[in-house]
Amino acid sequence: xxxxxxxxxxxxxxxxxxxxxxxxxxxxxxxxxxxxxxxxxxxxxxxxxxxxxxxxxxxxxxxxxxxxxxxxxxxxxxxxxxxxxxxxxxxxxxxxxxxxxxxxxxxxxxxxxxxxxxxxxxxxxxxxxxxxxxxxxxxxxxxxxxxxxxxxxxxxxxxxxxxxxxxxxxxxxxxxxxxxxxxxxxxxxxxxxxxxxxxxxxxxxxxxxxxxxxxxxxxxxxxxxxxxxxxxxxxxxxxxxxxxxxxxxxxxxxxxxxxxxxxxxxxxxxxxxxxxxxxxxxxxxxxxxxxxxxxxxxxxxxxxxxxxxxxxxxxxxxxxxxxxxxxxxxxxxxxxxxxxxxxxxxxxxxxxxxxxxxxxxxxxxxxxxxxxxxxxxxxxxx
Numbered sequence: 027x028x029x030x031x032x033x034x035x036x037x038x039x040x041x042x043x044x045x046x047x048x049x050x051x052x053x054x055x056x057x058x059x060x061x062x063x064x065x066x067x068x069x070x071x072x073x074x075x076x077x078x079x080x081x082x083x084x085x086x087x088x089x090x091x092x093x094x095x096x097x098x099x100x101x102x103x104x105x106x107x108x109x110x111x112x113x114x115x116x117x118x119x120x121x122x123x124x125x126x127x128x129x130x131x132x133x134x135x136x137x138x139x140x141x142x143x144x145x146x147x148x149x150x151x152x153x154x155x156x157x158x159x160x161x162x163x164x165x166x167x168x169x170x171x172x173x174x175x176x177x178x179x180x181x182x183x184x185x186x187x188x189x190x191x192x193x194x195x196x197x198x199x200x201x202x203x204x205x206x207x208x209x210x211x212x213x214x215x216x217x218x219x220x221x222x223x224x225x226x227x228x229x230x231x232x233x234x235x236x237x238x239x240x241x242x243x244x245x246x247x248x249x250x251x252x253x254x255x256x257x258x259x260x261x262x263x264x265x266x267x268x269x270x271x272x273x274x275x276x277x278x279x280x281x282x283x284x285x286x287x288x289x290x291x292x293x294x295x296x297x298x299x300x301x302x303x304x305x306x307x308x309x310x311x312x313x314x315x316x317x318x319x320x321x322x323x324x325x326x327x328x329x330x331x332x333x334x335x336x337x338x339x340x341x342x343x344x345x346x347x348x349x350x351x352x353x354x355x356x357x358x359x360x361x362x363x364x365x366x367x368x369x370x371x372x373x374x375x376x377x378x379x380x381x382x383x384x385x386x387x388x389x390x391x392x393x394x395x396x397x398x399x400x401x402x403x404x405x406x407x408x
Contacts, residue, residue, distance in 0.1 A: 032342050033071045040064060048089050057083060072339055091130070098184040101131045101177065110174055114167065118156040121148055128173055132223070134180035139223035140202040141176065144169040146225065184209070184217040192219075202226050291346040298327065302351035303334070305343060321351035 030042045039060050041048045049064060051057035061082070068075065081087055086095035093102045109128060115121040125145060132138045144166050152158070162170075190209035193216075197204055204223040208216045262270075297303065304318035311317070326333035331342045393401045 029071075033067050033073070034064065037063060037067070043090060046089065048087075048094075054083060070340060098182040100182045101134060101180050105131075106178055106180075109177055112174065114162065114170060116159060118148060118152045118158055118160060119154075121145065121160060122152075122154065125149075128177060131177060131180060133220045134183065135176050135223075136181070136206065136221045137202075137204050137223050138173075138176070138221070139225040140199060140204065141169065142173055143201050143225055145173065181218050181221070183219055186219060190217075200226075200231060293345055294348070294350050296350045297332070297345060297348055300324075300350040300352075303332065304349040304351055305334070306347040306349065308347065318349055 027042075027044050030045070030047075034040050034042055034047070037060075039050055041050075047064065049057065049060050051060050086093065088094075088102045088104070091102055091105050093100050112124055112127075115124050125142065128135075129138070129142075135141075148160055148166070187209065193208050193210070195206045195208060202223060202225040204221070206221050207219040209219055210216060302321035302323055304320040305322065306318055307315065322334040322336050324332055325335050325340055330345055332345055332348060333340050334343055335341075393403070395401060
């Protein structure tokens with residue numbers, strides 16, 4: 027997935043997920059132009075596609091469980107059919123599995139958290155793999171059926187427009203709060219972009235009405251009147267204001283960051299001055315395998331990524347894996363001849379030398395210890 031992102035980097039009309047690629051265009055001519063750019067990128071990376079699994083020049087398409095068309099995006103009919111046929115869960119594990127499937131489309135369902143509050147109560151204090159039976163009541167069964175009906179009647183979310191007037195509608199209740207992001211079309215009709223809902227905790231349910239609103243969650247304090255946000259401004263000459271502004275900027279210091287790694291990756295300073303580089307081997311090293319392999323020719327330098335010519339292909343490599351190739355007195359043709367070849371350090375042939383050991387001293391039949399006691403060795407050791 028990361029490799030495919032690096033191949034399609036810079037194509038804002040293209041979206042990729044694992045091995046699926048989605049290309050969106052305004053008309054047929056633009057779509058053909060976009061496809062040519064994608065094919066050139068794939069060909070340069072040595073990738074091929076299976077035409078039998080591809081769909082070209084489509085007005086609507088199913089992608090990652092969603093149905094995408096000119097009107098907008100909505101859950102695919104196949105997924106809706108699967109959820110509608112979902113049986114009543116018997117265990118806590120089955121209920122958790124059902125909620126995970128339906129909450130994948132939570133942004134299409136208004137007030138999803140409040141409507142599923144009864145079902146979420148069965149998960150309190152339970153383990154993820156709990157196989158205990160669920161004792162269903164009439165209220166909980168009705169909440170289960172309503173959750174499936176809400177998905178079947180899910181709202182079609184229109185595609186965002188840069189020139190649209192956006193509005194955020196928020197509301198709160200005793201069990202949760204919700205919001206909907208809307209836009210006004212050219213016909214002065216409200217179009218939904220996305221839904222948001224959140225269940226309140228037991229502590230938040232005890233808050234007053236104003237404390238449970240989205241503004242309270244945003245500011246983290248009691249609601250203030252609009253007039254409280256304004257202060258009296260003292261007018262002063264522009265020259266004094268500029269001097270005050272400069273002094274304020276000079277006195278301001280950046281906030282010290284935390285929870286960041288203080289260790290910076292080592293990068294060679296001479297990378298930009300050499301035409302060939304070595305690449306560090308990050309895999310498990312074999313016996314006598316050098317830490318770097320190469321050298322390879324640098325095609326392009328862009329920020330933290332270098333484009334190298336490796337085995338007839340352009341490959342993007344992070345600069346923290348690179349080491350400059352110090353050619354010394356060798357010419358560039360000598361370097362070109364060794365491009366792409368691993369140059370392991372072969373051990374030099376060791377000279378065969380005859381090692382002579384000093385003869386062992388002859389042992390006497392008897393020995394004396396420091397105390398003077400005579401030690402007689404066995405016959406086999408004499």
